[in-house]
Amino acid sequence: MTGAVGFGVFTAGGEPPRVGFRVGDGVLDLAAHGLGEAFEAPRLNDFLALGRRTWEDVTARAAELVDGGAELLPLERVTPRLPFEVADYVDFYSSLEHATNLGRLFRPDAEPLLPNWRHLPVGYHGRAGTVVVSGTPVVRPCGQAKGPDDPAPRFGASRRLDIELELGWVVGVGSALGEPVPASAFRDHVFGVVLVNDWSARDLQAWEYQPLGPFLGKSFATSISAWVTPLALLEERLVEGPPQDPEPLPYLRGGGPAALDADLEVEIAGTVVSHTNARGLYWTMAQQLAHATVNGASLRTGDLCASGTISGSEQGSEGSLIELTWNGSRPLRLGDGSERTFLEDGDEVVLRGRAGHVELGEVRGTILPARC
């Protein structure tokens, strides 16, 4: 398998939506190969619920069909849909560099990293109903914002619309309420990964987020890849996470290699503005899973858990504009000579990822003007 690889849902030629396996510029129509009813569905959830053995068997069988010369639909002839029905969407905050940068920007007079950060993977719930597939335009959100010197909040279009480059993992097999899932069971529950653009309106967020966290600053849209890349095809790029100090509590240990060595990039309006790698995330996917369930919260098929913005330590490796431009104070120069602090209407953002010879499904989105 080379090029972009993953499972998704598509329509083509006026037929009902069904499950496909993308390899590079082609899509294998799995519904047409008698693999079962789960592949004749408008969402991956039925397949995802079948468990690791089936995921691996189907992935192997799909690869075999492709290698054997099965006919592929040309990618440009299919219309991808949201690949799975999102159950709950959780967003973590697992990059040390990102959390440090945002702490400096949002709380300049305090220690940038809060006391809990190195002890647990900080996370919160996002809006599942506004997760959209790559290619869906994003309307610039409206809402309240208030600068520190404004006498009262203003209402209007967000002026500080940003992106967040993230990696998301997708739950296949759920769990029972009241039963924590150990980090070691990561591979039994998690089917695969998608790239995530967690669009963020920084001005709305800054005004609203205390004390209960982000709400409207994030809930207008979250874009994900159309193709979910199964972990079974990423074995060689699943690696140990970075050293952790202090040593995490026992329930956060034993997850094995659950960081993904994937090179990532962000392109805005035709210019690549950031390069980074997901393996540097402080908290691994298995640790995120163990933490999210340690209180007995159950998992469901279709749960999406994203890493939080992935930023590296070097300039040009940050996964958001607020970091890349240091809160708008250092504009980026794009290839066409224009400058950006935050996103402008008409800007297309593309996230790309590659783990060895396997590309992750890209995430595209174009900003439409506000409607207020």
Place this chain on the structure above:
Amino acid sequence: MTGAVGFGVFTAGGEPPRVGFRVGDGVLDLAAHGLGEAFEAPRLNDFLALGRRTWEDVTARAAELVDGGAELLPLERVTPRLPFEVADYVDFYSSLEHATNLGRLFRPDAEPLLPNWRHLPVGYHGRAGTVVVSGTPVVRPCGQAKGPDDPAPRFGASRRLDIELELGWVVGVGSALGEPVPASAFRDHVFGVVLVNDWSARDLQAWEYQPLGPFLGKSFATSISAWVTPLALLEERLVEGPPQDPEPLPYLRGGGPAALDADLEVEIAGTVVSHTNARGLYWTMAQQLAHATVNGASLRTGDLCASGTISGSEQGSEGSLIELTWNGSRPLRLGDGSERTFLEDGDEVVLRGRAGHVELGEVRGTILPARC
């Protein structure tokens, strides 16, 4: 209609789950009355999606059948299920008294109400997958906690398990992504209400909640009534909210009478420990709706939005133990002579509500011991 009234889903006599209309101690089997396929479903969602005209027609028809002497199943012979599949769960923070109390407790050295509070209904997303029906036991959650003087976080069972008395509204008709829903459209989108117990592990919450809000301190369980009371039966008790100062921005106006005049009570281990009323909430349901969608976030059938803890200004009208006992410093004395600061294993909590002659479905839950 008198007594508890609402639509729900139940099983009885080994038959498949179906939709019923509860009146007092009886349940009308709607599937048996030829009202359509939506009532032969294991969830209310199909009915909820049909819109206000249908909700009102069906409610009137059900009442007519009951008044006409249609056979009712005895309540004790039916097993209620989660009445609807929860799409997204949003929890607001709309009680001025509660927000002030929690500000005093969590941030004793600062102004209790944050600057945004009187300008917008603060809210955040909770976990939809762990919303459970009244009667479901709640396992005491485990997790990390750290007191201000502890050198490091400890792992273990929550020692400060609490309740939150809330009122939730249930979305029937969804909306399009990118299109705000005005406050004036509240009745076209919202089908009805349920009582909500937003169980909260205060020790987990205090350690984890900065900067992104509550996560594991809340996500282990949220209990709702088995019966959703339609707004159509609450007309006389839908009232204007309290005066607001400063005047809210225009998008938060025009919701009409969208506060619910409902007397509420909390019973713990057989003793009623709090009495309050939902009409005192600073932000109305219509304002919550307008705010949640002003950024273009779409609604889906089955979205659940809860008020946040409902506390009054008098002692004994607080909707959580952390307030009733002032962070455990003033234990409550129960009818059996025992004392409570937070919940003990085996405690049963019951929330009840009454709007005029209509009772809301109660919410019961018993605490099971932790499993760590």
